[in-house]
Amino acid sequence: MPPLARRLTRRLALTLFVLWGAATFAFAGMRLVPGDPARVIAGGVQANATPQVLDAIRDEYGLREPIVVQYARFLGRLLRADLGGSYQLGRPVSRVIGEQIGATLALAAGAAALGFGLAVALATLTAGRPRLRALSRAVEFCSISTPNFWIGILLLAAFSFHLGWFPVIGDDGPAALVLPCAALALPIAGVLAQVTREGLERALDQPFALTARARGATEHRIRVRHALRHAALPVLTLSGWVLGELLAGTVVVETVFARQGLGHVVVAAVRGRDFPVVTGVVVLSALVFSLINIAVDLLYGLADPRIGAAA
Amino acid sequence: MSGDHPSAPLLEVAGLSVAFATRHGVVRAVRDVDLSLRAGECLAVVGESGSGKSVTARALLGLAGAGARVTARTLAFEGRDLRTLGGGQWRRLRGRRIGYVLQDALTSLDPLRRVGLEVAEALEVHGLARRDDLDDQVIRLLTEVGVPDPRVRFLQYPHELSGGLRQRALIASAIAAGPALLVADEPTTALDVTVQAQVLGLLEERRRRGTALLLISHDLAVVARLADQVAVMFAGEVVERGPAAALLSSPAHPYTADLLAAVPGLDDPDAPDATDGPEAPHGPDASDARGGPGGPGGPVRGLPIVRTGPAATTGCPYAPRCALADDRCRSEPPPPVSYGEGGPEGEDHMVRCFHPGRERPAAAFETPVAPVRVKNRAVVSVRGITKRYRSPDGSRRTAVGDVSFDLRAGEALGLVGESGSGKSTTARIVLAEIVPDTGTVLLDGEPWSGLRERDRRSRRSRIQLVDQDPLSSFDPRFTVERVVGEAVPGRMPRRRRRERAAALLGQVGLDPALLDRVPARLSGGQRQRVAIARALAPGPEVLVCDEPVSALDVTVQAQILALLARLRREAGVALLFISHDLGVVRQVCDRVAVMKDGRLVETGAVADVFRAPRAAYTAELLAAVPRIDPGRTAGERPHAAVTLEGHP
Ligand SMILES: Nc1ncnc2c1ncn2[C@@H]1O[C@H](COP(=O)(O)OP(=O)(O)O)[C@@H](O)[C@H]1O
Numbered sequence: 007m008p009p010l011a012r013r014l015t016r017r018l019a020l021t022l023f024v025l026w027g028a029a030t031f032a033f034a035g036m037r038l039v040p041g042d043p044a045r046v047i048a049g050g051v052q053a054n055a056t057p058q059v060l061d062a063i064r065d066e067y068g069l070r071e072p073i074v075v076q077y078a079r080f081l082g083r084l085l086r087a088d089l090g091g092s093y094q095l096g097r098p099v100s101r102v103i104g105e106q107i108g109a110t111l112a113l114a115a116g117a118a119a120l121g122f123g124l125a126v127a128l129a130t131l132t133a134g135r136p137r138l139r140a141l142s143r144a145v146e147f148c149s150i151s152t153p154n155f156w157i158g159i160l161l162l163a164a165f166s167f168h169l170g171w172f173p174v175i176g177d178d179g180p181a182a183l184v185l186p187c188a189a190l191a192l193p194i195a196g197v198l199a200q201v202t203r204e205g206l207e208r209a210l211d212q213p214f215a216l217t218a219r220a221r222g223a224t225e226h227r228i229r230v231r232h233a234l235r236h237a238a239l240p241v242l243t244l245s246g247w248v249l250g251e252l253l254a255g256t257v258v259v260e261t262v263f264a265r266q267g268l269g270h271v272v273v274a275a276v277r278g279r280d281f282p283v284v285t286g287v288v289v290l291s292a293l294v295f296s297l298i299n300i301a302v303d304l305l306y307g308l309a310d311p312r313i314g315a316a317a
Numbered sequence: 318m319s320g321d322h323p324s325a326p327l328l329e330v331a332g333l334s335v336a337f338a339t340r341h342g343v344v345r346a347v348r349d350v351d352l353s354l355r356a357g358e359c360l361a362v363v364g365e366s367g368s369g370k371s372v373t374a375r376a377l378l379g380l381a382g383a384g385a386r387v388t389a390r391t392l393a394f395e396g397r398d399l400r401t402l403g404g405g406q407w408r409r410l411r412g413r414r415i416g417y418v419l420q421d422a423l424t425s426l427d428p429l430r431r432v433g434l435e436v437a438e439a440l441e442v443h444g445l446a447r448r449d450d451l452d453d454q455v456i457r458l459l460t461e462v463g464v465p466d467p468r469v470r471f472l473q474y475p476h477e478l479s480g481g482l483r484q485r486a487l488i489a490s491a492i493a494a495g496p497a498l499l500v501a502d503e504p505t506t507a508l509d510v511t512v513q514a515q516v517l518g519l520l521e522e523r524r525r526r527g528t529a530l531l532l533i534s535h536d537l538a539v540v541a542r543l544a545d546q547v548a549v550m551f552a553g554e555v556v557e558r559g560p561a562a563a564l565l566s567s568p569a570h571p572y573t574a575d576l577l578a579a580v581p582g583l584d585d586p587d588a589p590d591a592t593d594g595p596e597a598p599h600g601p602d603a604s605d606a607r608g609g610p611g612g613p614g615g616p617v618r619g620l621p622i623v624r625t626g627p628a629a630t631t632g633c634p635y636a637p638r639c640a641l642a643d644d645r646c647r648s649e650p651p652p653p654v655s656y657g658e659g660g661p662e663g664e665d666h667m668v669r670c671f672h673p674g675r676e677r678p679a680a681a682f683e684t685p686v687a688p689v690r691v692k693n694r695a696v697v698s699v700r701g702i703t704k705r706y707r708s709p710d711g712s713r714r715t716a717v718g719d720v721s722f723d724l725r726a727g728e729a730l731g732l733v734g735e736s737g738s739g740k741s742t743t744a745r746i747v748l749a750e751i752v753p754d755t756g757t758v759l760l761d762g763e764p765w766s767g768l769r770e771r772d773r774r775s776r777r778s779r780i781q782l783v784d785q786d787p788l789s790s791f792d793p794r795f796t797v798e799r800v801v802g803e804a805v806p807g808r809m810p811r812r813r814r815r816e817r818a819a820a821l822l823g824q825v826g827l828d829p830a831l832l833d834r835v836p837a838r839l840s841g842g843q844r845q846r847v848a849i850a851r852a853l854a855p856g857p858e859v860l861v862c863d864e865p866v867s868a869l870d871v872t873v874q875a876q877i878l879a880l881l882a883r884l885r886r887e888a889g890v891a892l893l894f895i896s897h898d899l900g901v902v903r904q905v906c907d908r909v910a911v912m913k914d915g916r917l918v919e920t921g922a923v924a925d926v927f928r929a930p931r932a933a934y935t936a937e938l939l940a941a942v943p944r945i946d947p948g949r950t951a952g953e954r955p956h957a958a959v960t961l962e963g964h965p
């Protein structure tokens with residue numbers, strides 16, 4: 007399908023542009039804050055590195071060159087997918103990220119699935135039913151307005167310390183994933199449930215829902231087979247926001263539950279001004295964002311055939 | 318099934334009332350309605366929009382809505398008391414025993430589901446088909462309702478189907494489970510005449526096979542062909558009900574009479590027995606219409622202007638609009654009484670009126686007094702205009718191809734054709750809103766199309782547009798004063814401008830008190846009058862009217878048409894009148910131009926074209942127009958062949 011191919015090409019070009027922008031911002035950000043990168047590499051500001059050692063580091067990392075040359079080099083390496091080596095950890099950034107990304111992905115994917123699932127279930131059960139809806143709304147507002155870390159602490163207190171159902175900290179096994187996922191998913195689920203319910207109620211008000219009723223369809227069937235798909239469109243629009251929430255939330259949740267993961271790595275890297283690691287994570291996030299957006303774009307066409315026809 | 322007992326009614330309704338609790342109090346949408354329908358019969362429910370037709374239909378399926386309170390003395394279907402049904406029992410009835418075709422086919426099919434799935438739903442829900450057999454059954458159903466290429470359509474989405482095909486698919490979904498009763502709510506309202514005729518033919522075919530029909534319409538002419546019984550609704554009540562033949566030939570209620578008079582007929586009003594049937598679609602003496610008392614195009618059968626006062630709450634609900642209303646009508650509600658001798662099988666002819674069947678005074682009608690003088694000077698000359706558009710798939714489509722005509726000063730020229738035939742594109746070229754690819758338009762003999770807008774501006778006021786819902790493009794906060802006043806040319810103090818706007822409202826038959834209202838608070842007819850007042854403000858020579866009455870109920874339609882005829886006479890404006898409705902054109906125009914696929918297939922005097930169409934397409938259009946033939950009885954109805962869209 008040529009129009010689809012054209013759209014994809016345009017999207018991919020846009021992705022490259024976004025990646026370049028993200029990398030440039032990361033580069034600029036790390037260079038503009040005061041401080042000497044050579045000292046960081048030598049072990050931080052506190053470490054008493056001799057001027058000779060610092061000089062050697064400057065030569066090795068090319069820190070003496072004009073900033074433009076450094077920038078060009080940086081981009082050149084990025085083009086070869088070489089993220090460089092971590093200043094602090096002394097290992098290639100790609101390996102650092104590779105080791106940690108699994109845990110974070112599991113957490114984010116689990117939370118996303120839980121968030122969407124909860125939202126759809128809540129919305130389907132409560133749409134157009136005033137009493138249930140009022141109850142559900144109250145719960146949703148609570149979960150939206152409570153920060154992740156506080157939800158995490160409450161969950162820990164209840165289910166780990168008090169009931170002892172789940173491990174307190176650590177990341178061994180799926181059981182350890184339950185509470186962190188929940189802490190991350192609940193605020194998202196609150197927002198998504200409201201949007202989904204609104205979409206459902208709008209769809210249930212439309213003539214086609216009445217037609218389906220007139221065919222003898224059950225209320226459940228009308229919601230699941232007809233209305234839910236209509237509600238999917240506004241929810242899809244929010245997926246960018248969901249991803250942002252997930253990324254920001256993992257940092258907090260990984261800290262609260264003392265889990266391995268990229269969130270941890272990023273916090274340490276920013277604090278220690280570990281420039282290559284920060285850049286690597288920023289570029290990776292931008293890439294994930296772009297790819298998810300492309301996927302969502304394609305999903306739109308699947309969810310609503312009218313959009314595919316118009317594009 | 319109940320078809321074995323022709324005398325036992327399939328559906329019996331007595332004292333049905335539906336009330337909605339709303340923020341503004343209780344709305345009693347349907348009051349004390351009695352209906353009855355025997356197996357295999359057709360009952361037509363007719364009335365203007367808002368009269369409670371759809372609410373009645375939904376109540377029969379137990380779908381009146383969450384806030385609705387439904388009460389009835391009798392509500393029985395196939396001998397079962399529907400008032401006692403539980404949720405599951407209702408669901409087993411819906412779709413299976415009663416099929417329902419909702420008002421608007423575009424939004425009544427789920428836009429996100431394939432047509433095949435929608436048609437299959439009733440079969441699935443009621444467990445009437447095995448999985449592996451479902452597709453075949455659906456394709457069989459689509460074939461049965463005359464959908465061409467059912468295997469292709471089956472996989473398409475509703476937006477990929479034409480209006481007529483969507484309606485057919487919706488009907489297929491409603492009859493899938495073989496219901497004994499099919500409720501069809503305005504099934505033809507949004508369709509072109511020829512498609513309309515096909516869909517009616519399809520419904521007729523269902524009835525012939527034994528399905529009872531409850532057919533809802535705001536247009537008496539549409540249902541006249543099928544109905545055995547007619548119930549006329551007004552303001553939530555059935556004001557007249559009886560056998561179709563009796564009710565159409567001798568209407569007892571003034572509202573029914575008004576509805577009948579408002580039907581824009583093709584036949585001369587003095588020849589009500591005009592032969593029916595596709596081969597002779599016009600009365601033998603239609604040619605006399607031009608010279609008749611009504612002037613060119615036949616008399617405009619108008620109605621009294623709607624009074625804007627509050628509706629009567631105590632007396633007869635029709636009193637504010639009734640030409641026969643007296644003090645008694647305004648103070649007490651008329652009870653239902655029997656009228657005439659009823660039907661051949663002793664069916665009752667019921668009417669709620671104190672003066673049933675009385676002649677209405679002619680003075681209340683807005684009728685033309687003098688014929689319009691048409692001068693021989695062309696105000697608009699269209700010379701060989703062509704406009705092509707690129708379709709989404711890249712091919713080029715000719716929207717308008719080599720169209721030429723003249724509009725003479727003071728003349729009314731009708732431009733008819735089905736939707737998509739290029740009427741509106743032609744109108745927009747005449748208005749110089751779009752530039753033709755080739756050809757020219759002259760205004761008063763001077764170049765008009767193809768100029769720079771700057772060179773046209775000084776003459777813009779000479780040609781004005783009135784379209785289908787013209788006020789929708791205004792800021793909803795604008796008052797009528799602003800909408801009309803800002804079209805008055807020149808600088809003047811606000812007070813003067815208001816006076817001019819008030820005078821214009823008077824000219825179109827509106828109360829100047831409406832100046833401070835916003836259009837959203839006006840009725841459809843009032844909005845159209847405001848639009849006409851606005852168009853008249855700069856004193857134009859030409860009014861381009863693009864489907865100006867298509868969104869209106871027939872009675873209101875007649876009023877607007879009468880108004881246009883009067884303005885033509887008084888203000889001497891020429892009309893370029895665009896419509897898909899031949900009856901409407903017949904009422905208003907002197908000459909008619911018929912368009913098909915972007916080309917003019919025929920042009921001529923209205924009387925000539927309607928009497929002896931030269932183009933086959935014109936004859937086809939004329940044959941498709943629904944008409945009322947009160948002389949026929951239910952037994953001898955000819956069964957018109959069902960023409961199938963796209964079939965060879
Ligand atoms: N759910 C509802 N709540 C309140 N009023 C309603 C509702 N549905 C219909 N009505 C009112 O009932 C009246 C009849 O409506 P309807 O049956 O749709 O008319 P028709 O089908 O004859 O055009 C209208 O005045 C409408 O506003």
Ligand code: SF4
Binds near residue numbers: 669
């Ligand atoms: S009762 Fe009176 S107002 Fe009502 S329709 Fe009859 S004559 Fe008109």
Ligand SMILES: [Mg+2]
Binds near residue numbers: 371
């Ligand atoms: Mg209706």
